[in-house]
Structures are given as C-alpha cells and as structure tokens.
Amino acid sequence: MTDHDLVRDARDRLTRAALGLARAPLSVAGLALIPLQLYAYPLILVTVGVPLLLLFTALARRYTGFFRRWAAGVLRVEIPAPHRLPANRGPMTRVRTIATDPATWRDLAFLPVNAVTGVVCGVLPVALWLGGLFGFAAPLVWLDHGDVRYVVIGHDTPGNVVLAPLLGLAVLALAWWVTPRATRLHARVVRWLLAPSATTALTDRVRVLADSRADTVDAQAAELRRIERDLHDGAQARLVALGLGLGLAEELLARDPDAARELLAEARRTSTEALAELRGLVRGIHPPVLADRGLEGALRALALAHPLPVEVDVELPGRPEAPVESAAYFAVAETLTNVAKHSGATDAWVRVRHEGGRLSLMIGDNGRGGAEAAEGGGLRGIERRLGAFDGRLGIASPVGGPTIVTMELPCELSSVKTSSSSGTA
Known part of the structure; x- marks a missing residue:
C-alpha cells in the first residue's frame, strides 16, 4: 500500500467515525416515535387518532426508511421495505392495514435497538481515535519544571514518555480496525430488523398474487359481460333485424319489387351499422392502431x-x-x-x-x-x-x-x- 492509499484510507475511516458519531443522536431521536405512535392507537376510537396514527406511522416509516437505505448502501445489498402496500382506499382501511402489518411492530422494536446500537457503534470508534491521539499528546502536555510527567499512569519516570505513545499507537490500531466493523455491525442490525424475512416476503408475495389474480379474474369477467352485452344489444340485434329484412324482401321480390328494393337498401344500412359496431367492439378489445x-x-x-x-x-x-x-x-x-x-x-x-x-x-x-x-x-x-x-x-x-x-x-x-x-x- 502506497502512502497515498494509506492517507486516503485513513481519511475514509475518520470520515466513517465522524458520520457514525453524527448518527448516534439521530438514532436516539427515534425513541420519541414510540410513545407518539402507541398513543395514537387508543385515540382511533374518537376519530382523531386516525390522522394521528397515519401521520406518526408515516414519520416512523420515513425514519426507518432512511436507515434502511443507509444500511443498503453500506452492505451493498438491496433491502426492500417490508410494509404492506398501500392502498389508495379509505383511511380506516389504511389504519387496519397498518395495525395488522407485522412490519409496523418490527419498526417499533427497531427504534430502541437502533438507539443502543447507534450510540455504541457511533461513540466507540471516535473514543478509540481520541484515546490513541491522547496517548501521543499526553507526555507533551503535562510538564513540571522541565521534567516530563505522565500523570495518567502516575509515575515520574521518563520511561512513560515511551510507554504512552506505544499505548496510543495500539489504541489507534484498534480504532483503525474497529471503525469499519462498527459501521457494518450497525448496518447488519438495521438489515436484520428492517428487512423482510424470507417467510414474510414469500407470504406477502403469495398474498399479493392472490389479490392480483382475484382482481384479474373479476376484471376479465366484467370485460366478458361487457362484450356479451354489447354484442347482444348492438350487433346481434342488428343482425337479427337484417335477417328479418332479407326474409321479407325475399317474399316481396316477386309481387312487389319496389318494396323489396327498399327492404334490401334498409338491410344494407343495417349491415353497415352492424359492421361499424363490431369494429368498435374490436377496438375496445385491442385497437388495431396499437398493434x-x-x-x-x-x-x-x-x-x-x-x-x-x-x-x-x-x-x-x-x-x-x-x-x-x-x-x-x-x-x-x-x-x-x-x-x-x-x-x-x-x-x-x-x-x-x-x-x-x-x-x-x-x-x-x-x-x-x-x-x-x-x-x-x-x-x-x-x-x-x-x-x-x-x-x-x-x-x-x-x-x-x-x-x-x-x-x-x-x-x-x-x-x-x-x-x-x-x-x-
């Protein structure tokens, strides 16, 4: 490893340590969402809890979504949201979906675990870096009449001048090793709590497919009923009228050619209208312009x-x-x-x-x-x-x-x- 790579790696680890420390208070701040969300449930009985629950749940999901995306970036894996979707239906349907969604309660369980993990994984690397630097700086700070004294150890022997930097170097090496692992540990905890399990993902997928199949069957049945109705009320009725008109024209052809001619002209108009309706029906099934x-x-x-x-x-x-x-x-x-x-x-x-x-x-x-x-x-x-x-x-x-x-x-x-x-x- 060249000196340039070493400096870049050190800068990267120090940046990780600083960002981990910045995430620590953010991790603790999520604890406020627990009483807010739990408080909204009993208020559903007096209606005001419905918008409150939707609001606090949305805040909690945005909060957990931030950590989910961060963990996905650290671990370089996709962490899908496990929440049941959606619905653009009534608020009570959405509340029922939220209350019965296991992911909602996993989000709540995540908040205290994330607070502890975030503080430990955020503070520990920074403490080690500062401790290592203190080991180098301490012998140069405490001077007494020109004699070096290392008050942390408590002996007035010059040997501590060598011992303190060695201890600092060991602590810095530990900080170097711990920093990326602390970040990945926090990300793994986030993934463990927020990613859907294989069973949950399979169950949700089966549920979605079942709902989709039911909706598709209903839609196809409705479409078939529409086609049948359009055929029955439109083209079929005109074709029946066309057949009756041709039958009357056939009877009148010998004794009243003029009346038969009028019936044939009417039959031609009826056939044209029936053909137009059939074309419109075909366009409703699959427009030719689309093909x-x-x-x-x-x-x-x-x-x-x-x-x-x-x-x-x-x-x-x-x-x-x-x-x-x-x-x-x-x-x-x-x-x-x-x-x-x-x-x-x-x-x-x-x-x-x-x-x-x-x-x-x-x-x-x-x-x-x-x-x-x-x-x-x-x-x-x-x-x-x-x-x-x-x-x-x-x-x-x-x-x-x-x-x-x-x-x-x-x-x-x-x-x-x-x-x-x-x-x-």
Whole structure:
C-alpha cells in the first residue's frame, strides 16, 4: 500500500467515525416515535387518532426508511421495505392495514435497538481515535519544571514518555480496525430488523398474487359481460333485424319489387351499422392502431380523438410486450375519459418513459382535483388492471387541482425505436 492509499484510507475511516458519531443522536431521536405512535392507537376510537396514527406511522416509516437505505448502501445489498402496500382506499382501511402489518411492530422494536446500537457503534470508534491521539499528546502536555510527567499512569519516570505513545499507537490500531466493523455491525442490525424475512416476503408475495389474480379474474369477467352485452344489444340485434329484412324482401321480390328494393337498401344500412359496431367492439378489445403503430401511435390517436387538448410526450427506446402495452394503453384511455367526464379541466398531458426496467406513465390535468381510487370507480379499475402485471398506481389530486396520475409497470422493451413528442388539440 502506497502512502497515498494509506492517507486516503485513513481519511475514509475518520470520515466513517465522524458520520457514525453524527448518527448516534439521530438514532436516539427515534425513541420519541414510540410513545407518539402507541398513543395514537387508543385515540382511533374518537376519530382523531386516525390522522394521528397515519401521520406518526408515516414519520416512523420515513425514519426507518432512511436507515434502511443507509444500511443498503453500506452492505451493498438491496433491502426492500417490508410494509404492506398501500392502498389508495379509505383511511380506516389504511389504519387496519397498518395495525395488522407485522412490519409496523418490527419498526417499533427497531427504534430502541437502533438507539443502543447507534450510540455504541457511533461513540466507540471516535473514543478509540481520541484515546490513541491522547496517548501521543499526553507526555507533551503535562510538564513540571522541565521534567516530563505522565500523570495518567502516575509515575515520574521518563520511561512513560515511551510507554504512552506505544499505548496510543495500539489504541489507534484498534480504532483503525474497529471503525469499519462498527459501521457494518450497525448496518447488519438495521438489515436484520428492517428487512423482510424470507417467510414474510414469500407470504406477502403469495398474498399479493392472490389479490392480483382475484382482481384479474373479476376484471376479465366484467370485460366478458361487457362484450356479451354489447354484442347482444348492438350487433346481434342488428343482425337479427337484417335477417328479418332479407326474409321479407325475399317474399316481396316477386309481387312487389319496389318494396323489396327498399327492404334490401334498409338491410344494407343495417349491415353497415352492424359492421361499424363490431369494429368498435374490436377496438375496445385491442385497437388495431396499437398493434400497427405501437403505444406511441395509439396514445397520439387517442389524444386526437379526445374532446380536450392533450399533449403527448413519449420517449421509448423500444416497444413494450404486447400485454403490458395493451394494459398501459387502456389505463391511459380510462384516465383521460375520467378527465373529460369529471375533472372540469381545459387541457391534459401524457408523459411516457422507460427507466430501470419499468414503464412509467404520467397523466395530468388542470382540473378541480379531488380524484381518488374509490371502490367501483374508474381509477380503482385501472389499479386492478395494473395489479395483474405487478404495476402500481399513484394519485396526487389535492382539492382545487391539479391532478397527476402516475402508473408503473415492470417490463422490458424489444426493438429499438425513435423518440418523439407531440402536442394535439
């Protein structure tokens, strides 16, 4: 190891020791979250506890999230959050999820353990560094009439002048060895308490998949009922009328050609209308423009047909898988439909990106806000559609607006494609 590497390593360890000391009071500060969160539970009975519990739980999760990210950086491993997600549903549903989530109580158990570990792992390295430096400085500090006296040991012998620096050197070597290990020990404790166990992760994954499967089955059943209803009330009825009209025309063909001609013209109009309805039904299942021009072209066509001005900004280096592409298209279409029906907006925008193996979509408007994924609503249906692909839906819609709906879908892109953006009116 060169002198430059030695100096750099020493600087790194001293920095770690200083940061560890800075984390010590932060670790102790987390103890205040324990009574705050526990105090909110009995207050749920008088309603005021609901917002308090949501607030204090959010603070606790942000606090533990800081240490989780720090530990992940130290250990160079991913430490996922074990909390049950989410929901954009009512506050009581969220409170029930929080109260029954084992990760909530693990967070509370983490706070006192982290306080002790943080103080020990933060103070010990700094104390060793200071102790080692004191061993070098002590013989030069206490002078009595020109004679060196090492008052810590208590003997007035010059031999202590040599002994003190040797002890300081030993303590500095110990500090050199302890500093990175203390940091890693603290990080391991954080990971042990905050990372989901294999059983918990598997259980949560099974639960998520079961919920997603149930939502997907419900959505598919609803879609089949819609298709059946559209066929029964639309194209099927017109085809039945077409058959009756052709039968009457056949009977009148010999004795009243003019009436038969009128019936045939009416049958032609009926067949045209039935064909148009069938095409509309097919577009509702999988739009041809989506298959031909991809997500970008389909969204641009969707924006052109929208009653409001919609700006489309798509930047995709490739094309998503067909099921993901279809889910993304219909999610955007449903969101824009809600914008037109309920938001009172004068314009909207759509932004699509692919980063980190995830397809990200953002839809915004300048409407009145207040949107939420209520049960039975369009946004709840979008949430179910995305859930089938491990996707997520986020809604930021304060009263008074604006509204921004974000969607994320894990996917990989296929062929390379150019990026573009467009504004439509």
